[in-house]
Every structure is written in structure tokens, then in C-alpha cells.
Amino acid sequence: MNYRKFIIYQGTIGMAASMIFPFYVLLLKNVGSSYAQFGWAYGLFALTAALSYPVIGKFADQAGDKVLLIIYSWGMALILLVFPLAYEIWHIYVLQIFMGLLGAVQKNSEKTVLARSVNKETAGNEIGRYHIWTSIGAAIAVIATGYLVDFLTIGSIFYIASIVFAWSGFYMMKMEKPLV
Amino acid sequence: MIIIYTVIFAGSLILFQTQLASPVVEDRGRLLPVKMKSVKSSDSEDEIKNIVREANLHDDKISIAGMQHSQGGQTLYPGGIMLDVKQYNKILELDEKNQLITVQSGVTWAEIQSYINPYGLALKVSQSQNIFTVGGSISVNVHGRDIRNHTLIETVESFRLLNAQGKVLNVSRDENSELFGLVNGGYGLFGVILDVTLHLTEDELYQVKTQSISYDEYSTYFTKNVLQKENVKMHLARISVPPDSFLTEMYVTDYSTADDQSLLGNYTTLKRESIIAIPKFFLGLSRTNEWGEKMFWNTQKEYSERINGTYISRNNVMRSDSLFMDYNNASKTEVLQEYFVPINQYTAYIDDLRDTIKDEEDFNLLNITVRYVGKNEEAVMSYANDDMFALVMLINQGTSEESIDTTGRVIRNMIDVTLKHDGTYYLPYYHYPTKEQLIEAYPRSEEFFEMKEKYDPDERFMNLFYEEYHK
């Protein structure tokens, strides 16, 4: 069934996202040079997310969750190719704005899909199970990446994550509509 | 979709590779980001020789880098190869009986201290902090708190030098002796210092004595109570920078051999960087405004009063905290200056200096320490042409062009004042001084540059310091 596929999809992008997130801070550290810049980088992320939720919400109901998830996957796949090239703090600011937007797309869609698919009566159980699988995926990814960084460079982590996102984009494109 | 993605992917990767290929590096002063061709490092002598050989083949310039705490591009050259010697850092031999140690030049003082402390041995000369490499320290011929040994060159027995032609030479006062005075204080321009044999001394227990005095009593105090008292071994002082007491108050710290050396064992554990939050906080405050400057001065003074009468081992005096000075701000940085003036000129010098900078609103002077360095002219580029006081200034400045201009103007004025009082200034910092100032402070500069041309006619070893001043 489609819901299973959705969990696989979420698990995969969860893994890809957790691959980069902790290490992404290392990149910021290379580029930025003060805590204030750190603050700004994350602040811009949160702020764009906040501003884009209303629009995303509306769009989700009209166009459907699938389109949004495809945008998210491909958006991430592409933006991760830009990260290794950033070397000035303003590059990071711009990227953070896009990341904020895409992050909001993912967060919102994750919830709308869940809301549309779970039973009201067994919602607790179902969402709980959903989180088990996605969290396990994320945990494995973070730990594995920790080892990878020892061998590869931070740059290559972004490329690998990008490929995973690209794959997830195809996976989502092939899924039947509606998702649930 | 796949095709578009693959194309973008490949494009990004290629760009990334080319970016990696020419790294932008800078020293800790952060005023000089420089694009180098590559950064190479090795822990093997053969590989280092190879790097020099290859550079000769391809006519590449080499800049040698230790910890890169020098601030005027002494480790940098655009398009050159940076030879990072930090990994070349083994301790090769300790001759306990003769108190000699042989080390590879990338080793830091901290590593040597950990190694020799259990043997009851200590360094003769090092900076106040121990974060620097031996190679970097020899190349600037450093000095520190010890008042009986003066500049580092006095403690260097010999070293091996990999020269521009790729040959290894033994250098000491007896062998290739001309190079001895050139490489000590030679800013990496005559070759790679490979391993070095240094004289050590015994670790000792010192008692700390601190005292407040006025700046115009300092010369007399120092001559009578420090230099002429044989048991005083180390010394340092500070002079006030807050506006209401600008360059008038001082407090001094003397380290004298303790009467009961049998207590040394209780004090030999090497200090780690202690809690840095507090000095860091007060230094942070002093960057922002006058009130903060006052607070910083007062806490420093109180601290100095508190340690009066306490005991400390020699090794621990030579590993003072530095982490709290780490400063992370994108648009500002902290730079150092150091001026040397003959002891008997001190009072008049401070009066002149005060007049020169008291109205400079945009010049943020955070701290001044004063130490002593006795005359030693063994190095061609010697700054200690008399028995001198050494004033180190910590300056907070912007990284914008305008800030660099302002700071540069004030610094050149200060150097003029210093030269007027028969003083000199220190070379590992930013190239604010003019060439005329360099020649006045270092009358043998021309000779130094001529020798560079003689030993390294192809300019294999290059850095921004040489580039700026040799023409």
C-alpha cells in the first residue's frame, strides 16, 4: 500500500537530512566566524519557514501533498550541490533561506499526509509506529555519517545526501496519486 | 530530470574540486587572506626534501608555516606552496646530563614541556605562552619572561637546515656560522629548519611578588629590585590603559628563586588552561567601552595582588593562558605590536607615547604588558640592541580598509616615537611599518636581504614580509 511507501520515503529523506544536519554546522563554522552569524543563519531559516507556512498550507490542499514532496526532494537534491561551493557568509544566508522554505514544505506535508491517512481512533499507535521507523533511519544515518566524515570530506557528505534526495524525488514521482 | 540533475551534479563537483585546489589561507591576524597554490605537510624528512625538490623543478615559491601566529603574512605567499611543518614534531633526544634536547621543528613548547617536566628540566627562553612551534620561534628569535637569558638564539646549540638547493646543512656557531645569525630571526627565508638542539635548564620553584608602582618609578625599581637582585629570575609588568589612568599606573610581578626548593615537588604538575570564562568576559567588556576597560584593569590588578607571595614552578610560569584571547568576530580582529626601548629612556618614552595616542578615538588599545630583554646582537635582524623594556600592545581593530588605514597611521606614529627613543619594534606582526622605519630599527636589514639573495637567489622561500620590504 501507499502508506508503507510513504514511510519508506520519509525514512529515506529523514536519513539524508540527518546526514547533513549535524555536519552542516561544521560547514557554517568554516564559513562564519562569529556566534552572531550563527544566530543569523539559523534565525533566517526559522523566519522563512514561519513566513512560508500559510502559503504552503493552502497549496497543499489545492495541489496535493505529492507535488509538494516532489518539490522538496528535488529542491534539496539541488541545493545540496550548492552548499560545498559556499565560501562566504552571505552565501550561507541565502542557502539558509531556501533551506527554511524547503524545511517548511517537508514539515507541513509530513503532517498533512499523516492527518489524511491515519484513523482518528488509532492515531496514537499509528503515528508512534511511523516515528519509530523514521527515527531509526535518522539515527543510523547520523552515526554512519560520523564515520564517513573521518574518511571523506564534509563536501562529499553533501554530494551523497544530494543523490539520496534525488532518488527520493524519483520514488515520489512514481507513486500513485492520491498518496492515501 | 536525471540528465539535468547529473549535469548540475557534475558541474558542482568540478567547481568544488577547483575551489579545493587553491585554498585560501590566512594567519591568525586574519587581515591577510591569501590564495595559495596548495598546502603541503609531512612528518618525514624525505617528503619535505621532496617538496622542496619539486618546487625547484616547477619554480614554485614555498612559504613555511608553524602555528601561524605571526600576523604579517610571514607564512603566506600568493600562488605559493605552504609547507606546514606542524606534523614534523617528534622529540628526538634528551641529553639529561648536559641539559640538551633535540626536537623536530614543528614541535610546540607545550609538547616539550610535557616531555621534560618529569625530568625536572625546563626551557631557558620561550614566549609567555607555549602554543608556538620551535621553528616559528627560532625564525622570529623570540623572548619571554626570563630576565637572565635574553633572546631565544642564546639557547640554540645547533640545527639542521634544508636549504633552497635542497641540501641539508648543519648550522651552529662553528659550522656554517654565517647562517646561524641569519636563520635565527630569519623568518623562514633561508630554508626549512629541520631538527634543533636547544639548551635547557633546571625547573625551579619561584615565589611571586607583586606590587603597584607609578610608571616613572619603574626603571629605577627594575634596575635596583630586579636586575641587581640575583635571585629574581623572571619578571613582567603591566601598564594601565583606561582613560582615567592612561599609561600611568603599573603593577609588577617578579619571580624569585624560593628559599626552600624542596617544596618544588608540590608545584610541578603542569597547569592546564584554567577557567577562561572570567578573563574572557572581562577582556570582552574592555573591547566595548571605557567602563569595561576599567573593569578589566581592576580585575587584572586584583588578581595580581591575590597571587602575591604564592609559589609557582618555572615550567608553569612559561605556560600562561592564551585561550581567553581567542577572538571570533567577523569584522574585527585583534593584532599585536611590540616595541623595545632602552631601560633609561622608559619614562620619557611613555610620556611621548601618551601624547601621541591619547586623542586617537578610533584606536582601541586593550592591554599593554612590559617585559625585559637584555642586549643580544647575535642575530642579524636583532631587535635587542641594548638592554630594553619590551612593550606588547593588544589592539582591537576592524578588518575593513578604513580600519586598517587608521590603525596603520597610529602604529607608524608610535614607531616614530619608539625610534626617537633609540628603540626598535618587533617583526612578526602586520606590515604597518614603512621600509624606512624597518631600516632605522634594523640597520642590518640591507645586509640581511643581500644574504637572502646570496643563499636563495631564486627566491625559493618567499613570504609577504620579504615581498613587502626587500625591494
Ligand SMILES: Cc1cc2nc3c(=O)[nH]c(=O)nc-3n(C[C@H](O)[C@H](O)[C@H](O)COP(=O)(O)OP(=O)(O)OC[C@H]3O[C@@H](n4cnc5c(N)ncnc54)[C@H](O)[C@@H]3O)c2cc1C
Ligand atoms: C598571542 C601571542 C603572544 C605572543 N607572545 C610572544 C612573546 O611572549 N614573546 C615573543 O617573542 N613573541 C610572542 N609572540 C610572537 C610569536 O612568537 C611569533 O609570531 C612566532 O613566530 C609564532 O610561532 P608560530 O609557530 O606561530 O610561527 P609561524 O607564525 O607559523 O611562523 C613564523 C615564521 O617562522 C617561519 N617558520 C616556521 N617554522 C619554520 C621552520 N620549521 N623552518 C623555517 N622557518 C620556519 C615562518 O615561515 C614564518 O616566517 C606572540 C604572538 C601571539 C599571537
